[in-house]
Amino acid sequence: MNTENGLSLFETKAAKGGSSAVAYKFFAFTVFVSIILIWLYRLICIPGAGEGGRWVWICMFVSEILFGLYWIITQSVRWNVVHRIPFKNRLSLRYEDKLPEVDVFVCTADYVIEPPTLVINTVLSAMSYNYPPEKLSIYLSDDGGSEFTFYALLEASEFAKNWLPFCKKFKVEPRAPAAYFERNLDLQDHVSAQEWFELKKLYEDMKSRIETVVQKGAIPKEIKEKHKGFSEWNSKIARNDHQSIVQILIDGRNPNSVDIDGYLLPTLVYMSREKRPQRPHHFKAGSMNALIRVSSKISNAPIILNLDCDMYSNDSDAVRDALCFFMDEKQGQKTSYVQYPQRYHNITKNDIYFSVARVTHQIELAGIDSNGGTLYCGTGCFHRRVSLCGMKFSEDNRSELKSVKDEIEGRPIEELEEASKLVANCSYEEGTQWGKEMGLVYGCPVEDIVTGLTIQCRGWRPIYYNPSRYAFLGIAATTLDQALVQHKRWSEGSFQIFLSKYCPFIYGRGKTKLAAQMGYCVYLLRAPISLATLCYAIAPSLCLLHGIHVFPEVSSLWFLPFAYVFVTKYAYGLAEALSCGDTLKSWWNSQRIWLFRRTTSYFFAFIDTIIRQLGFSQTTFIITAKVVDDDVMKRYENEILEFGSSSIMFTIIATIAMLNIFSFLWGIMRVVLAAESTRAFQQFIPSIILSGLLMMINIPVYQALFSRNDKGRITFSVLWKSVIIVSVASLLPIY
Numbered sequence: 001m002n003t004e005n006g007l008s009l010f011e012t013k014a015a016k017g018g019s020s021a022v023a024y025k026f027f028a029f030t031v032f033v034s035i036i037l038i039w040l041y042r043l044i045c046i047p048g049a050g051e052g053g054r055w056v057w058i059c060m061f062v063s064e065i066l067f068g069l070y071w072i073i074t075q076s077v078r079w080n081v082v083h084r085i086p087f088k089n090r091l092s093l094r095y096e097d098k099l100p101e102v103d104v105f106v107c108t109a110d111y112v113i114e115p116p117t118l119v120i121n122t123v124l125s126a127m128s129y130n131y132p133p134e135k136l137s138i139y140l141s142d143d144g145g146s147e148f149t150f151y152a153l154l155e156a157s158e159f160a161k162n163w164l165p166f167c168k169k170f171k172v173e174p175r176a177p178a179a180y181f182e183r184n185l186d187l188q189d190h191v192s193a194q195e196w197f198e199l200k201k202l203y204e205d206m207k208s209r210i211e212t213v214v215q216k217g218a219i220p221k222e223i224k225e226k227h228k229g230f231s232e233w234n235s236k237i238a239r240n241d242h243q244s245i246v247q248i249l250i251d252g253r254n255p256n257s258v259d260i261d262g263y264l265l266p267t268l269v270y271m272s273r274e275k276r277p278q279r280p281h282h283f284k285a286g287s288m289n290a291l292i293r294v295s296s297k298i299s300n301a302p303i304i305l306n307l308d309c310d311m312y313s314n315d316s317d318a319v320r321d322a323l324c325f326f327m328d329e330k331q332g333q334k335t336s337y338v339q340y341p342q343r344y345h346n347i348t349k350n351d352i353y354f355s356v357a358r359v360t361h362q363i364e365l366a367g368i369d370s371n372g373g374t375l376y377c378g379t380g381c382f383h384r385r386v387s388l389c390g391m392k393f394s395e396d397n398r399s400e401l402k403s404v405k406d407e408i409e410g411r412p413i414e415e416l417e418e419a420s421k422l423v424a425n426c427s428y429e430e431g432t433q434w435g436k437e438m439g440l441v442y443g444c445p446v447e448d449i450v451t452g453l454t455i456q457c458r459g460w461r462p463i464y465y466n467p468s469r470y471a472f473l474g475i476a477a478t479t480l481d482q483a484l485v486q487h488k489r490w491s492e493g494s495f496q497i498f499l500s501k502y503c504p505f506i507y508g509r510g511k512t513k514l515a516a517q518m519g520y521c522v523y524l525l526r527a528p529i530s531l532a533t534l535c536y537a538i539a540p541s542l543c544l545l546h547g548i549h550v551f552p553e554v555s556s557l558w559f560l561p562f563a564y565v566f567v568t569k570y571a572y573g574l575a576e577a578l579s580c581g582d583t584l585k586s587w588w589n590s591q592r593i594w595l596f597r598r599t600t601s602y603f604f605a606f607i608d609t610i611i612r613q614l615g616f617s618q619t620t621f622i623i624t625a626k627v628v629d630d631d632v633m634k635r636y637e638n639e640i641l642e643f644g645s646s647s648i649m650f651t652i653i654a655t656i657a658m659l660n661i662f663s664f665l666w667g668i669m670r671v672v673l674a675a676e677s678t679r680a681f682q683q684f685i686p687s688i689i690l691s692g693l694l695m696m697i698n699i700p701v702y703q704a705l706f707s708r709n710d711k712g713r714i715t716f717s718v719l720w721k722s723v724i725i726v727s728v729a730s731l732l733p734i735y
């Protein structure tokens with residue numbers, strides 16, 4: 001009766017209506033048949049031994065096998081898409097006085113590319129959640145070990161005393177001050193104009209104080225005297241070599257920790273775990289695990305929210321939404337984590353770097369089976385602490401956590417800090433199984449994917465929740481180089497998982513559904529699939545230059561399956577993008593970025609993984625910069641591709657663009673001069689179309705090569721390299 005006639009706290013709905021699901025299955029079946037026909041064609045029509053183009057033919061065949069198998073794998077995530085609807089009013093009615101405690105973990109690693117003001121915006125947005133403050137604790141992990149970040153957090157703890165009451169009073173959204181004040185005051189907001197201006201000034205003063213200190217490169221003495229925590233930086237600290245630091249800036253147990261209206265403030269903690277040069281620190285995973293241990297000494301909340309330092313909360317009710325999935329009487333106990341999609345604050349109209357790609361995929365991954373489920377747990381993810389710590393799910397193993405209330409009551413802050421510092425030491429990990437059986441899994445730069453898999457394999461069910469009001473907003477890469485490097489990290493880490501003992505087909509066998517295993521492989525196999533794309537972007541065009549055909553002539557029946565797969569796959573992709581609210585141009589941009597990623601990021605990821613597998617190199621984690629120069633920003637806002645550097649990735653991009661313009665023009669010339677017989681003419685049409693499309697997609701590359709004068713254009717050295725490579729390649733014989 002307590003549960004209002006058993007109404008659930010959330011609902012799961014199939015995304016597609018009955019008839020369109022049937023239509024999709026029919027469509028998928030016809031594509032599948034066409035793929036088989038393409039394979040048959042390659043087998044039947046293969047050039048004889050000694051005939052020209054036999055090896056190219058085999059390469060095309062292998063590529064088409066890879067494409068075909070990969071296409072089959074991607075069906076798993078489109079088969080049964082579901083949506084979730086939480087009911088936070090019901091939660092409030094039933095559980096308002098029994099809401100669990102929540103620990104928010106924010107990770108930062110470098111005060112230069114992740115400026116302190118950005119970090120504290122995320123922290124402030126989490127502090128001002130519409131949630132009982134005595135049940136909320138915010139932890140900042142600073143892998144940069146920076147005194148500036150610490151100082152900024154100290155400033156934030158003061159600013160919060162004005163900010164939280166303001167947010168509460170006027171129900172402002174979003175609750176990250178920078179994002180909030182970016183918009184002009186809107187009278188519809190029912191905010192008192194006077195208070196708005198006062199707060200804005202308060203925020204801007206704080207921001208300029210922080211920026212001045214960072215610019216000066218030192219913290220003035222009078223500020224240092226304000227807090228004992230600065231003494232940690234008395235001896236010289238290097239970011240890779242320092243003791244562990246834990247400072248409780250706001251102690252939620254203290255009745256005097258109140259805002260200007262006299263209401264309690266949430267607990268606020270700064271942590272920088274111990275780092276030593278000889279010890280692997282395991283990047284974000286290591287930082288998260290240190291946070292799990294440190295928080296267990298201070299608040300030990302049963303629910304944990306992880307945020308990257310740029311991912312501010314955009315919906316102050318997000319905690320309550322997520323709790324519906326954990327606290328539902330029937331299904332809640334099984335829920336291990338609730339992942340929100342990665343959304344970004346700085347996406348331009350047509351999303352030139354196609355940053356939401358990771359998201360678009362997850363919309364589909366969300367609905368792998370009727371239980372739902374998502375494959376990763378990264379930023380914007382709520383965890384049940386016990387499941388994150390390695391516990392298996394079982395019906396009778398529901399014991400939540402031991403509250404630390406009794407242990408910490410009455411103990412002075414310094415004692416809690418000492419106890420926390422101990423567990424933030426790297427030696428602490430040695431005796432335990434952190435990174436193996438406990439916490440986030442080590443050894444892989446995409447800890448979010450491999451950790452998600454291990455949690456699922458322990459019997460828990462993750463939930464993917466994609467609300468219409470985005471719950472979190474981060475910063476997407478704003479240069480091509482950054483975007484490609486980030487995707488290299490993701491695809492490299494993913495392929496490592498596939499080759500490791502965590503391969504979903506082996507590790508997940510019998511523990512997860514086949515569809516979920518396949519779903520993981522949509523990510524994990526991006527690196528090897530790049531070989532097929534490279535072959536398709538290069539071989540047919542090169543062959544065209546040499547007068548060798550690799551596709552059936554257009555009048556042949558064999559041409560049909562090629563045309564069918566090509567047209568329907570792209571038409572479906574376009575329809576899918578438009579139905580997700582993308583513009584036509586952003587779909588077109590996405591095709592270009594897919595080409596770039598597959599021929600550079602994923603390809604290098606493949607090569608590097610193999611090298612690593614042979615034991616020649618170690619895992620790295622290149623942090624994505626969150627700030628860029630003003631003129632770079634201008635170009636980003638105008639949706640102009642940013643090349644600028646002479647990265648080897650750009651040489652590949654430029655080379656493929658050059659090759660295709662040459663082969664297209666050459667192909668057209670042959671047709672116009674009509675030196676060929678009708679049959680030969682028809683045989684070249686498919687290659688000419690392919691080159692032509694590749695050429696059209698690369699128009700911004702030609703502009704960057706030939707017609708732009710700004711700093712973001714492609715450098716001359718890249719231009720010359722690509723011309724030389726194409727010339728040499730077109731002179732080499734083809735087998």
Ligand SMILES: O=c1ccn([C@@H]2O[C@H](COP(=O)(O)OP(=O)(O)O[C@H]3O[C@H](CO)[C@@H](O)[C@H](O)[C@H]3O)[C@@H](O)[C@H]2O)c(=O)[nH]1
Binds near residue numbers: 282445489
């Ligand atoms: O040694 C490190 C390196 C990174 N980070 C933090 O990890 C977060 C993610 O780093 P970022 O460079 O922003 O990478 P992204 O590619 O944007 O991150 C995505 O991909 C990561 C896995 O590669 C996931 O961990 C993240 O949740 C997901 O948002 C940031 O807050 C960093 O400060 C650390 O704390 N310590």
Ligand SMILES: [Mn+2]
Binds near residue numbers: 308310474475624
């Ligand atoms: Mn990021």
